[in-house]
Amino acid sequence: MTENTHPEPAAIPENAERTEPAAIPENAERTETRSLRERLGPPGTVAEPRHPDVEVWRPATVDDIDAMMDLAGAADRVDHPTWLTPRDEFEELFELSHIDPARDTRLGFHTDGSLVAMAGILAHPSQDEHVYAYCTGRVHPQWRRRGIGREVVRWEYQTAQTAIAETDAAATELPGAIYLYAHEPDVGARALGEQLGMVEERWFTTMLRDLSQPIPDVEIDLPIVPFTLELSESTRLARNDAFRDHWGSLETPAERWERMVTGTHFRVDLSRVVLDGDRVVAFALASVNEDDWEVQGYSSAYIEYIGVTRDHRGRRLAPAVMTASLRAIRDAGLDKANLDVDTESPTGATSLYTNLGFEATDREVAMVARF
Missing domain, CATH: 3.40.630.30 (Gcn5-related N-acetyltransferase (GNAT))
Structure with a gap:
């Protein structure tokens, strides 16, 4: 959840009991040897x-x-x-x-x-x-x-x-x-x-896809199957591998993952994975919060995670698994799909989603203090 406060600009009180160290830019060369x-x-x-x-x-x-x-x-x-x-x-x-x-x-x-x-x-x-x-x-x-x-x-x-x-x-x-x-x-x-x-280091864009528009077929040489809880751990490992080189991403531990995939809003029926043998190598996982529909004015699903393991990139698995999930969302009778993307994703995700018919709506910035 990306929650934030919305107060007016104001200085931090002088009597605060701690002194904040200055942030270190992400691209600064680290020579620090202290703990x-x-x-x-x-x-x-x-x-x-x-x-x-x-x-x-x-x-x-x-x-x-x-x-x-x-x-x-x-x-x-x-x-x-x-x-x-x-x-x-x-x-x-x-x-x-x-x-x-x-x-x-x-x-x-x-x-x-x-x-x-x-x-x-x-x-x-x-x-x-x-x-x-x-x-x-x-x-x-x-x-x-x-x-x-x-x-x-x-x-x-x-x-x-x-x-x-x-x-x-x-x-x-x-x-x-x-x-x-x-x-x-x-x-x-x-x-x-x-x-x-804190430094404004990264921007994330929310993108929206109208499912009344045609969804392309993307052919690949591996099977795309519905997500099941039996595939949950393999999917978690695939997620951690796929996002290991993404900005700000850390491994999702088993406890937090289990809570997500068994949670109220996660939709097994709308989520898809690509298998290589019995191993998940690509995934598109979706959730639905029906409370959103009132404020949106349309029904929608949110794509929580899209990724491909690093040893399977370059084989069009991402657009294939994504379009499979989009068809499942459309066939469930929902109007639109949305997601959030890192504007500087190393996998070129923004271009992928644009080519699949997603359009940018709003943006969010990540501010960071590094130590």
């Missing part, structure tokens, strides 16, 4: 968010999911009005083993008991090559431009630093990074990221 923990500084106590309009800040609990959904729905309709955050993304905060809600979340309540802001981080569980954490908070549209978002981002950034510093991997020289995703028009969130030393 990641030494570069970050020791784990510290992060000051709780503070704002005169917010009476209580506390960690989220399972009982807060409905209120969090209400706030997310209000924010989504302003920030990206063609899709809504699924409930699964809040439920997993209390179900995945690598998330600690007491450490990783804060909810801000007004004196009348209404939820006005959510602050959160997600520390990625894969830490073999990089140590990443993501800022995931947001502010209710009615409470923006008051400085609440500034506190949300400040708390998230410092909590992410602490979470990274507390990992076992922080004792090594591995690189670390904090990510903040912001939609292109959201100049407030982007300004706050810049004030923290």
